[in-house]
Structure formats: C-alpha cells, structure tokens
Amino acid sequence: MTFNAEVLLAGPRGRRLCLEVAAELDPDVRNAVFQLGYELDPGRGTSVVMFGDLSKDAGSRPAASADTLAALLGSMDVPDLTEDLILDALQRSVMSARYWQEPEGEDVLAAIPAIRRALQRVAERAVVMEVLRADSRTQRQWAIDWRGPDDPAPLGRDPEKTLAKWGRAIRADELTWRESRRGPEWTGDWWSIPLGLTGTVGRIPAGLNLVEDYPGWERATTIPVDGAGRTFEIRSEEDWVLLCRRFPLEVSASRRWVWLRTTGREGRWVIPDWELVAREWDAVHLTVPGYLSCAGRALAVDERTGSVIAGWDPDRTIWLTDVVRETGEPRQYWRRSPNGDGWFPV
Incomplete structure (x- = not known):
C-alpha cells in the first residue's frame, strides 16, 4: 500500500x-x-x-x-x-x-x-x-536499557523461553477471563506483543522519545547491535492482518472490554501467536508508516474478528530468535533533560 x-x-x-x-x-x-x-x-x-x-x-x-x-x-x-x-x-x-x-x-x-x-x-x-x-529495518540498530552506566546489563539471550512463558501466561489469562465472565468495570491486558524480548530501534536519540505509555525513565543506555535474521515488515494493515490470519491467538475474553473502550468495537479479538511466528521469522519490525496508519484502531481480520496493534512503538523491532548481537562498539549513556523535552549524552 x-x-x-x-x-x-x-x-x-x-x-x-x-x-x-x-x-x-x-x-x-x-x-x-x-x-x-x-x-x-x-x-x-x-x-x-x-x-x-x-x-x-x-x-x-x-x-x-x-x-x-x-x-x-x-x-x-x-x-x-x-x-x-x-x-x-x-x-x-x-x-x-x-x-x-x-x-x-x-x-x-x-x-x-x-x-x-x-x-x-x-x-x-x-x-x-x-x-x-522509513519502511524497512536498518541494519544498524540500538537496543535500549532504561538504566544508567552504573547498572549495566547484557542483552537477553533466551527469547524461546520468554515466548514460551508469555504463551502460557496469555492462555491462562484468557481462560480466567472466559470462566469468570468479568464485566466492563474490569481492565485487562492490552498489549499486542510479548514483554521481555529484545527490542531495538533504528534512530537515536529519536527512539528514546518515541515510547508509548512512557513511565518516566530519566536515564538510558543505548547498545549498538546487529542482526541479520529474517525480518517481517509491518508497513500496512494488510501485513498485520496476514500475521493474525496465519498465526491467530484468541484474546477475545481478556481484551473485550479494554479494546472496546479504545476502538468502540465489540466482538472477537485475536493477536499473532508469537511463538508460531518465531518459527518463520527472526524479527518483526513495525515501521513508522505502519504505526501511524494502524496503531490503536480496530483492524478487520475477517467478518467476525478484529485485532489491535497496541503497546508497540514506531520503528521498533522485536527479536523473536537469538540472532541479535552487540557490535562491540561502545555503549552510549543518556540522561533526560530536566524540563523533559529531550535527551543528552552523559
């Protein structure tokens, strides 16, 4: 498109x-x-x-x-x-x-x-x-650790375990919601992607500012990385819908009320089953055009089913397999300016 x-x-x-x-x-x-x-x-x-x-x-x-x-x-x-x-x-x-x-x-x-x-x-x-x-993942990427130089941490190296844990948790949560028949006063999980995977961006310091549901971090470490794996690009609604049709994971009960508030749509909901996506793709990149045109709205998977891209920042790549590595170049340390309008290197 x-x-x-x-x-x-x-x-x-x-x-x-x-x-x-x-x-x-x-x-x-x-x-x-x-x-x-x-x-x-x-x-x-x-x-x-x-x-x-x-x-x-x-x-x-x-x-x-x-x-x-x-x-x-x-x-x-x-x-x-x-x-x-x-x-x-x-x-x-x-x-x-x-x-x-x-x-x-x-x-x-x-x-x-x-x-x-x-x-x-x-x-x-x-x-x-x-x-x-920009509608493709750049080769040069930056992982962001929202801590300063006094608390270094290596990149995560076991995405398979993270995805398995996520899959068990989201299915258990869906079953709990279905059995409890919770009403609209309840608010469930709203993310469309697993938390805990390595995520990277293509632009620094821009990537430090483009964060949904920003929790107020004041320090950050940016880590130069490289990954040459198979990357699925989400450039349009059709790309996201393709993932949802090929690898559907039912989240109708747990997302019913929260995504109704967000989109005004009520009905069946699915997201991609990221454990299955990982069998074919090493990484998935949400492009800036894909984010601006799709994030936060109800996307039609079929006549009965919708999906939402939520909790995924623009130009952010999530790595589903263990192929991303530090380049060996120096890490960079950043601090948020006192007035909150930008970041400066430490």
Missing part, C-alpha cells in the same frame, strides 16, 4: 500527528484544539481539569467549535515542514496513545470527519518527510 495522506489520516496516531503539526503552525488552531480537546475528553472535570478561563485569553473570539476549527485549518498557511517539527509532533502522538481506556479528547477531535478532511493539506506535507517514510 502506498503511504499517502489518506493512509496517514486513517490511523488515530497519524491524525494526532497532523493535528499536533497544525497546532504548532498556528496559535489560533492551538487554542481551538486545546479548548475542544478538553470538551471532548472522557475525563473532563475528573482526570482532566482545566484551571482558569480560556475566554479571557480568547478576547472577542467566539467559543471554539469543530466547524470553526475546520475553517481555521482550511485557511491556515501550511509551509514545508522540518524534521524537528515532525519528530516533535510524532513524539506527542506516541506519548498520548492509550489503549486501556477511551481516547484523549484531541484524538476524538481529530477523528471528526470535518476535522479529518481539513487536516488533508497538513497530511500531504507530512507524508513526504523522510523521517515518516
């Missing part, structure tokens, strides 16, 4: 990126997005609270509405974009992803048909940026 503006806007993370770019380019757009995002947020007044009165800053401007925002987006100047602007917007899109509850108000806003159409020009500028078009 060609990565174009329509494909970018098909995904919630792609729409959010475009909305973040537009807000950065125009202060009036930023103000309207802030107001409407708050109004549409499911946690408005509880988990999300606004202090002060925006109307005092808005002067004589009328209260924002989806129509007024669409008009602003339609009339704003959209210049050539810079890599820094795109990376900042991508970071905000990644860090606002949440697959265990309803989407943020800004994500709801970007999905409104009139807003989605109005973001078309921004999307057309964004998709030509090289940083968003």
Whole structure:
C-alpha cells in the first residue's frame, strides 16, 4: 500500500500527528484544539481539569467549535515542514496513545470527519518527510536499557523461553477471563506483543522519545547491535492482518472490554501467536508508516474478528530468535533533560 495522506489520516496516531503539526503552525488552531480537546475528553472535570478561563485569553473570539476549527485549518498557511517539527509532533502522538481506556479528547477531535478532511493539506506535507517514510529495518540498530552506566546489563539471550512463558501466561489469562465472565468495570491486558524480548530501534536519540505509555525513565543506555535474521515488515494493515490470519491467538475474553473502550468495537479479538511466528521469522519490525496508519484502531481480520496493534512503538523491532548481537562498539549513556523535552549524552 502506498503511504499517502489518506493512509496517514486513517490511523488515530497519524491524525494526532497532523493535528499536533497544525497546532504548532498556528496559535489560533492551538487554542481551538486545546479548548475542544478538553470538551471532548472522557475525563473532563475528573482526570482532566482545566484551571482558569480560556475566554479571557480568547478576547472577542467566539467559543471554539469543530466547524470553526475546520475553517481555521482550511485557511491556515501550511509551509514545508522540518524534521524537528515532525519528530516533535510524532513524539506527542506516541506519548498520548492509550489503549486501556477511551481516547484523549484531541484524538476524538481529530477523528471528526470535518476535522479529518481539513487536516488533508497538513497530511500531504507530512507524508513526504523522510523521517515518516522509513519502511524497512536498518541494519544498524540500538537496543535500549532504561538504566544508567552504573547498572549495566547484557542483552537477553533466551527469547524461546520468554515466548514460551508469555504463551502460557496469555492462555491462562484468557481462560480466567472466559470462566469468570468479568464485566466492563474490569481492565485487562492490552498489549499486542510479548514483554521481555529484545527490542531495538533504528534512530537515536529519536527512539528514546518515541515510547508509548512512557513511565518516566530519566536515564538510558543505548547498545549498538546487529542482526541479520529474517525480518517481517509491518508497513500496512494488510501485513498485520496476514500475521493474525496465519498465526491467530484468541484474546477475545481478556481484551473485550479494554479494546472496546479504545476502538468502540465489540466482538472477537485475536493477536499473532508469537511463538508460531518465531518459527518463520527472526524479527518483526513495525515501521513508522505502519504505526501511524494502524496503531490503536480496530483492524478487520475477517467478518467476525478484529485485532489491535497496541503497546508497540514506531520503528521498533522485536527479536523473536537469538540472532541479535552487540557490535562491540561502545555503549552510549543518556540522561533526560530536566524540563523533559529531550535527551543528552552523559
């Protein structure tokens, strides 16, 4: 599938990126997005609270509405974009992803048909940026250990054991949910990939910022690695669906309520059985286009079955077999800046 503006806007993370770019380019757009995002947020007044009165800053401007925002987006100047602007917007899109509850108000806003159409020009500028078009795993990769130089750790070397443990746990969890018939007040696991496997990224320090559900790490060790195994590339919805059809693992009971909140879809759910995938592939790479167009939305596996890419960062490779090795080049140590807007080497 060609990565174009329509494909970018098909995904919630792609729409959010475009909305973040537009807000950065125009202060009036930023103000309207802030107001409407708050109004549409499911946690408005509880988990999300606004202090002060925006109307005092808005002067004589009328209260924002989806129509007024669409008009602003339609009339704003959209210049050539810079890599820094795109990376900042991508970071905000990644860090606002949440697959265990309803989407943020800004994500709801970007999905409104009139807003989605109005973001078309921004999307057309964004998709030509090289940083968003990388659709293959690079040979040079970096593993990230979220600790500093005083606590070094080698790469994991037993993915088969990790996958076997994951497989047993996820099947036991699914059986527990099925037998207990838990209701919507319960929240189950929401990840689509196993935790504990070696994961690598192709760009540093960008990869330090592009982390879903970021827990607030302040230090990191980046480890130069190389792996020449068979890599399955997830560039589009079709690629993920192919894995789910060939290697389906039922997660309908455990994911029912959590992915209903995220996507609005209720029904049968599957994810790839990564133990079986590992018999054919050494690694699986979620490309940036694949992430932006697919992550967080219900992908149709067949007429009755859906799947979600969740908990997987853009341009991240997960290694299913023991083929990735340190290159012997020096590890690098990083610390997060005090204001939280980037990383600097130690």
